[in-house]
Amino acid sequence: MNRKRDVYYWQERSILKYLKEEWIEHAVFKIDSNGVEGIGAGTPNPDYGETYKTTMAIIEKLRKLTEEWKNLNDYAEFEREMDNIVKFDMSSKTAVEIAIADYILNAKELDLSKILFSESGENQEMKKIYVHKDMGYAIYEEIYDASTIKIEFLEKINLEELEILRANIEKYNVWIDFKGLFNHYEVRKILNIFEGINIIAIEQPLPVGSEFAAKDLLMKYPIFWDESFKNVHDILKLKNISTGLVFELTKFGGLLKTSEYLKLARRIGLETMISSRIEHPITLKWAKKIKNSFNYIDLDYEHYIEKTSK
Known part of the structure; x- marks a missing residue:
């Protein structure tokens, strides 16, 4: 042996x-x-x-x-x-x-977080809100100190729930992650309902494969792609219809690929976000070690975790 x-x-x-x-x-x-x-x-x-x-x-x-x-x-x-x-x-x-x-x-x-990554000029942090049917709004009591939030749709919700959601988010700066769940008409309808809210960016507004149909949205909103972005080829394909790209450690298999893709995105003038699904504390710890290398930071979802254990 x-x-x-x-x-x-x-x-x-x-x-x-x-x-x-x-x-x-x-x-x-x-x-x-x-x-x-x-x-x-x-x-x-x-x-x-x-x-x-x-x-x-x-x-x-x-x-x-x-x-x-x-x-x-x-x-x-x-x-x-x-x-x-x-x-x-x-x-x-x-x-x-x-x-x-x-x-x-x-x-x-x-x-290696310091060897592979360098800081960017702007680092705007936000707290995450997951949006789903019949969600409870007690979650907002846990983010009372936030100025910027990211709402992430886990599924489609009806018009009545959208109106309730609007009332709960109108005081924040809002980043909207559509997760590619909606068609072009549905995205525009949601954005119309949210008219008057300070929307700082929209993420994955259309499904993978439909990115070029979002050009009209790019005229009004910064657009970041997540599910549409997996490799170098995707970066080059999306560069003319993007404001920026969304990175995750688990998405790219760790630090090396994340660093490689980040450097390319910066080189061609795209903004970047470091994000995370609900991950293990160790993964989140390493994501936070490199967070200042990104323009936007979506790593605050502790309000959804009761505990992590074996």
Whole structure:
């Protein structure tokens, strides 16, 4: 047996409140070598067909690679080797990549968040509000100190609920994430209902594949794309119909790809947001370490988490 280090992985879950889901599962990955630890986590994204089981199955493939890799400080080379094993499940890559980044920080005092990322000029933070049918509005009592919020549609709601939502958000600066759930007519109708509210940007207003139909909206609102943006090809395709792009650590499999795509987006003049679904605290911690590299920051959703535990 040629194992150089111990590697463990396990499941944890975040217990939720105010949402229809009761919990979200996370995969946690730990490296332990000569008393030096690195711990990473990744949360499967059902929008891309990921589940806890798919993530853990791929992490099992990566465990042997991690155990036998000669020098984990060779971060970029390890990531390239992971690409040969992991094709689509980015949550598994994120858990392993962040664990290695954590390991390097503990072993060598090298903070990859500072090596790979540089600060941007403007960093506007906001609190998240998830919008769904029959949502309770007690959530607004928890964000009383916010000046800017991001409302993220999880599903379509009726006209009456839209009017109630409008009354609750009209005092804020508002970022609207449509999640690609609506057609062009429905988006315009919602924006008309919200007329008079200070809308600072709209995100993924149309489904993937319909981006060019949003050109008329771009004349009035800054538009950021999320689900439509997955790789370098998408950045180049969207550059003329975008104000900016939305980044997530788990979306791109960790720090290296996030850094690579961020530099390209900046180079062609696009603004950027660092965002997150409800993730494990370790993933969120690393996202917050790089948040000042982005123009907009959507990482404040603690009001939806009751606790995170095994």
